[in-house]
Amino acid sequence: MEKNIDYYLNKITQNRIIRVIATLPKPEIEFKKAEVDILPNMARITYYTPTQVFHKTMDCDLSLLAHTLLKSFTQLHFFDEANEYMLKTTKRSGVLYNCVKANITPPTASQNRTKNYILPQGTFIPPLVDMGILTNSGRIVSKMGDKFRQINRFLEIIDDSLKEQKINRLNVVDFGCGKSYLTFVLYYYLTQIKKIDTFIIGLDLKADVIENCNQTALKYGYKNLHFEQGDISNYSTKMPVDMVISLHACDTATDFALFNAIKWGAKYIFSVPCCQHELNTQIYSPDLSIVTRYGVAQERICALFTDIIRCNLLEALSYKTQLLEFIDFEHTPKNLLIRATLSNITSNIRSARLKEVTDIIKQFHLFPKLYSLLKNDHLI
Numbered sequence: 001m002e003k004n005i006d007y008y009l010n011k012i013t014q015n016r017i018i019r020v021i022a023t024l025p026k027p028e029i030e031f032k033k034a035e036v037d038i039l040p041n042m043a044r045i046t047y048y049t050p051t052q053v054f055h056k057t058m059d060c061d062l063s064l065l066a067h068t069l070l071k072s073f074t075q076l077h078f079f080d081e082a083n084e085y086m087l088k089t090t091k092r093s094g095v096l097y098n099c100v101k102a103n104i105t106p107p108t109a110s111q112n113r114t115k116n117y118i119l120p121q122g123t124f125i126p127p128l129v130d131m132g133i134l135t136n137s138g139r140i141v142s143k144m145g146d147k148f149r150q151i152n153r154f155l156e157i158i159d160d161s162l163k164e165q166k167i168n169r170l171n172v173v174d175f176g177c178g179k180s181y182l183t184f185v186l187y188y189y190l191t192q193i194k195k196i197d198t199f200i201i202g203l204d205l206k207a208d209v210i211e212n213c214n215q216t217a218l219k220y221g222y223k224n225l226h227f228e229q230g231d232i233s234n235y236s237t238k239m240p241v242d243m244v245i246s247l248h249a250c251d252t253a254t255d256f257a258l259f260n261a262i263k264w265g266a267k268y269i270f271s272v273p274c275c276q277h278e279l280n281t282q283i284y285s286p287d288l289s290i291v292t293r294y295g296v297a298q299e300r301i302c303a304l305f306t307d308i309i310r311c312n313l314l315e316a317l318s319y320k321t322q323l324l325e326f327i328d329f330e331h332t333p334k335n336l337l338i339r340a341t342l343s344n345i346t347s348n349i350r351s352a353r354l355k356e357v358t359d360i361i362k363q364f365h366l367f368p369k370l371y372s373l374l375k376n377d378h379l380i
Helices: 002-012 062-070 109-114 126-130 145-162 181-193 207-220 253-264 295-316 347-364 369-376
Strands: 019-025 033-038 043-048 053-058 073-079 083-090 094-101 169-175 197-204 225-229 243-250 268-274 319-327 334-342
Touching: 002 062, 002 083, 002 094, 019 062, 033 062, 053 062, 062 073, 126 181, 126 207, 145 181, 145 268, 145 319, 145 334, 169 181, 169 253, 181 197, 181 207, 181 225, 181 243, 197 207, 207 225, 243 253, 253 268, 253 295, 253 369, 268 295, 295 319, 295 334, 295 347, 295 369
Parallel strands: 169 197, 169 243, 197 225, 243 268
Antiparallel strands: 019 033, 019 073, 033 043, 043 053, 073 083, 083 094, 268 334, 319 334
8 A cells, every 4th residue: 555655646746736735534633634835945734623723844845744644644635736636545445546626726916916905815824824714825725715805804894994094003902802813813914914003902701712812812922912801791991992893792792892982982993793682672663563563574674773773873973884794704694894983973963863863762662772871871
């Protein structure tokens, strides 16, 4: 079998291999897969377990590399710029070999001219490498193109708000940060691309998540990115806050995030609400019973009511606000993103926006959380 492996390896290595993926780990191996970027003078290997990522470098000897990987994995995929070569070892058949057209090719110059991403391709971006979206050489991993575009879209939405401003310093709070995939990418974008002196605090309820995020920030050398355990509803900070991020804070947690942003006078707000259940248990209108007649429709109407009320309340407090369709990073359905920038909105427009809110509240017997928070704090 060893002779057969070497025969096929010799055949494969006659080509200019740029990437190797190892899959189908042997039963005793903790790694789930490995990715290798073939660089001019070395091979950079990334090993993946279900919870961790490990990096290793070795000499760029493809035959030696393949034998090393085959100690842990039973299937190897070699890529050049046109083809994928598959090598698999099995107890029954010995060695299996196949060659097909590659699933990925490096972007051509014409493709790069067609789409200039916020995040530059061909650059080592640690969070995206650990997320399995980019290789260590900055190439988009096969089947991860959609994820890469979605992350860039999120950054484009932020960039649109920042590009007209001369900003030297930003203090950011990320509510409900979770595993903080986008938080790490946002920090990279603000500090490395925009060259803004940035301090970010990520807040989440789960202590183990916070610990892992802080360890990851240390690993990346992101000295001004910190994570804290806490609840959005009673969180406070003494630092001035310029930007508030809230992605998937469930139901009324989004309202508390927006409320804090308004209290702090944050100039920029980016929120992707989810699970807008609150109004679904309240809505009632004898004159417009059609709205509540069909359960699925009522649920969707209430979700939209929740977000348009939030947008109007932000405008009533002088935030120029947009409700954007946003293809989310974690889910396939399209979501709505609230983007708000503190502006000079005239008093008559602010009053009109607030009246629209009070009218819809009266018509449908609603008690939205953000409205109650602002009312109780005498902000409206």
